[in-house]
Amino acid sequence: MSLLSTPSQTVGPFLSIGFSALAVDALAAEHPGGERVLIHGRLLDGDGKGASEGVIEVWQANVHGRYASPEDPQNKPIDRAFRGFGRVLTNADGEFRFSTVKPGRVPGPGGTSQAPHLAVTVFMRGLLKQLLTRMYFPEEAANEADPVLKRVPADRRHTLIARRGADDALHWNIVLQGEDETVFFDF
Amino acid sequence: MSDLAAYESAYITHEDVIGDVAGYRRPYYKTQPEYLYPPYRSTIKRAPTRSLVWLPHTLSEITGPVFGYDDVKPDDADLTRQHSGEPLGERIIVSGRLLDENSKPVVKALIELWQANAAGRYRHDVDDHDAPLDPNFTGGGRVLTDAHGNYRFITIKPGAYPWRNHYNAWRPAHLHFSVFGIGLAQRLVTQMHFPGDPLISYDPMFNSVPDDNARQRLISQFDWEGTIPDFAIAFRFDIVLRGREQTFTQSTRS
Numbered sequence: 001m002s003l004l005s006t007p008s009q010t011v012g013p014f015l016s017i018g019f020s021a022l023a024v025d026a027l028a029a030e031h032p033g034g035e036r037v038l039i040h041g042r043l044l045d046g047d048g049k050g051a052s053e054g055v056i057e058v059w060q061a062n063v064h065g066r067y068a069s070p071e072d073p074q075n076k077p078i079d080r081a082f083r084g085f086g087r088v089l090t091n092a093d094g095e096f097r098f099s100t101v102k103p104g105r106v107p108g109p110g111g112t113s114q115a116p117h118l119a120v121t122v123f124m125r126g127l128l129k130q131l132l133t134r135m136y137f138p139e140e141a142a143n144e145a146d147p148v149l150k151r152v153p154a155d156r157r158h159t160l161i162a163r164r165g166a167d168d169a170l171h172w173n174i175v176l177q178g179e180d181e182t183v184f185f186d187f
Numbered sequence: 188m189s190d191l192a193a194y195e196s197a198y199i200t201h202e203d204v205i206g207d208v209a210g211y212r213r214p215y216y217k218t219q220p221e222y223l224y225p226p227y228r229s230t231i232k233r234a235p236t237r238s239l240v241w242l243p244h245t246l247s248e249i250t251g252p253v254f255g256y257d258d259v260k261p262d263d264a265d266l267t268r269q270h271s272g273e274p275l276g277e278r279i280i281v282s283g284r285l286l287d288e289n290s291k292p293v294v295k296a297l298i299e300l301w302q303a304n305a306a307g308r309y310r311h312d313v314d315d316h317d318a319p320l321d322p323n324f325t326g327g328g329r330v331l332t333d334a335h336g337n338y339r340f341i342t343i344k345p346g347a348y349p350w351r352n353h354y355n356a357w358r359p360a361h362l363h364f365s366v367f368g369i370g371l372a373q374r375l376v377t378q379m380h381f382p383g384d385p386l387i388s389y390d391p392m393f394n395s396v397p398d399d400n401a402r403q404r405l406i407s408q409f410d411w412e413g414t415i416p417d418f419a420i421a422f423r424f425d426i427v428l429r430g431r432e433q434t435f436t437q438s439t440r441s
Contacts, residue, residue: 002290003427006404007219007396009378010227011363014309017327018301018365022258046232053313059252059371069250071369074205085252106246107206114206119247119371126229128220128395130374132242152240177236184235185242187372 008129013053015123016089025088027058027100030081034063034101038169039135039162043094043122046177050094054124056174058086058098060117065104074107090124102137108147115142115149122174131184135172136161156183210244211372211429212288220395227391228352249370249431254297254331264330266300266342274324276305276343280413280421281362281379285336288430292336293373298426299329299365300340307346307360316348341419347386359386359393366426373428380406381422 011019028036043051061067061084066076068084084103088096100118108114115136122131136143138161143149149157159182162172175182222234242248267274281300285293303309303326306318310325324343332338345360361378368374380387387393387406396402404427413421 003286003288003430004215004218004401004404005288005429006375006377006427007401008375009220009363009392009395009405010229011365011376013313014301014303014311015363017309017311017325018299018329018363021263021327021329022254022297022299046236051233057374059247059250061247067246067250069253069369071250072246074246083252108245109207109243111204112206114245114247117247121371121374123376124233126227126233128222128224128227128230128392130376131222131235132371134247148242148245151242156237176233181235181237183237183240186239187242187244187248 010125010128011055011123013125015053015055019055019087019089022087023089024086025098027060027084027086027098028082036099037102038097038099039172040097040165040169041095041172041174043090043096043124043174044176045126048178050090050092051124051176052090052092052094054090054094054122056088056090056096057121057123058100059119059121060084060100061103061106063101063104065106067106076104105142110147112145112147113142115140115146117146117148120174132187133174133182133184134160138162138164138170152183159183206246208244208246208249209432210249211370211431214429217397218401220397224391224395226353227395244370244372248372251367251369251371251373254367255295256331259297259329259331263328264338264340266302266324266326266328266340269325270323272323274304274321274343276321276324276346278341278419279344280339280341280410280415280419281407281424282337282339282410282413282421283407283424283426285332285338285366285426285428287368287373287428289433291430292332293368293428294332294334294336296332296336296369297329297367298332298338299327300342300362301327302342302362303345303348305343305346307348318346318348344381347384352391357386357389359384359390364426366428368428375426375428377426378405379424382406382409
């Protein structure tokens with residue numbers, strides 16, 4: 001190592017000036033096939049209030065379980081029309097909403113296979129560095145053996161798994177503090 | 188094929204071990220802020236209160252989105268030419284290199300920038316600071332780094348502005364930077380300050396970084412060589428992202 005990283009600083013309250021141009025709430029607008037999902041949630045602060053002007057960034061594999069990145073060495077199909085990146089800003093009530101396709105499974109360490117998941121990064125005023133979490137899918141047998149979920153204390157795993165609502169959308173809140181505080185990763 | 192090459196080739200195609208990836212180096216002690224830093228009051232209701240769960244870097248963290256020239260147009264790097272007239276303020280050039288901790292340039296990476304205008308006012312509904320908006324300045328831009336990791340913006344020097352964190356609180360003049368590296372674990376949002384600004388040492392955000400050497404990396408340097416006569420003075424701000432742990436598998440892709 002010859003250099004040290006630049007320190008992180010908060011995005012502050014005015015991030016939309018920088019982030020809006022590349023906001024994407026429909027990740028799979030031109031995606032061929034796969035299970036389409038609508039994801040709806042709220043970003044909640046320590047008082048349980050919706051946090052506006054936060055940004056939620058999603059990174060995911062395609063339906064075959066391959067990332068649209070040259071760093072992914074797997075011999076699986078790439079969908080040219082699917083970048084796998086989404087970015088939504090929370091509204092005045094802290095709500096966020098995006099649509100995508102359910103990703104396939106990608107390999108994990110030690111010969112494991114990861115359950116379908118979205119890697120989710122959160123930036124907002126009051127966060128000096130991003131939070132990193134994951135959203136997993138409900139009614140998914142692969143969650144049981146997921147190498148990352150296994151590291152999460154059993155009584156907190158539910159914070160990473162979306163619920164299917166009566167509207168058939170997936171509901172998943174990001175709770176910054178409190179009883180149902182979302183699991184965030186030390187990465 | 189050498190024994191090593193054969194081994195490497197087997198390594199990256201064998202399904203059982205394809206998920207065993209070299210991760211990114213974790214931050215060096217005290218060089219990054221903690222989530223909770225009470226002098227910056229907004230952290231109190233937003234910092235996680237429960238233990239973070241240690242995440243091994245997997246394919247999901249060492250990959251990341253790739254951006255291209257469909258996302259960024261050449262004019263996006265010049266914030267002084269987004270309107271019919273020139274913005275007010277001191278025209279500046281801000282350039283630097285994007286590197287990782289292994290001194291490797293990060294090429295074709297997306298850098299986004301946003302800032303206040305010369306009067307210290309953001310073009311944003313939430314900003315109620317009593318300073319004028321500039322009809323010729325929006326304050327947002329983006330650029331891709333070149334083949335050597337270089338980037339360059341033209342903009343105006345932002346003003347300092349008050350905020351309500353504590354009595355007589357002022358943010359030093361700063362530019363916000365958002366950077367995408369190669370892998371998700373490299374993602375960085377930071378702020379660039381200007382050398383010699385007396386407000387820097389009073390700023391809780393700046394002071395949230397415990398290590399003084401690390402803090403100094405948030406301050407740009409005056410760039411005499413980049414300064415263009417009769418046009419604009421220049422500042423240099425190199426940005427360093429995390430580097431990958433060195434293992435022989437890294438040589439198979441770069």
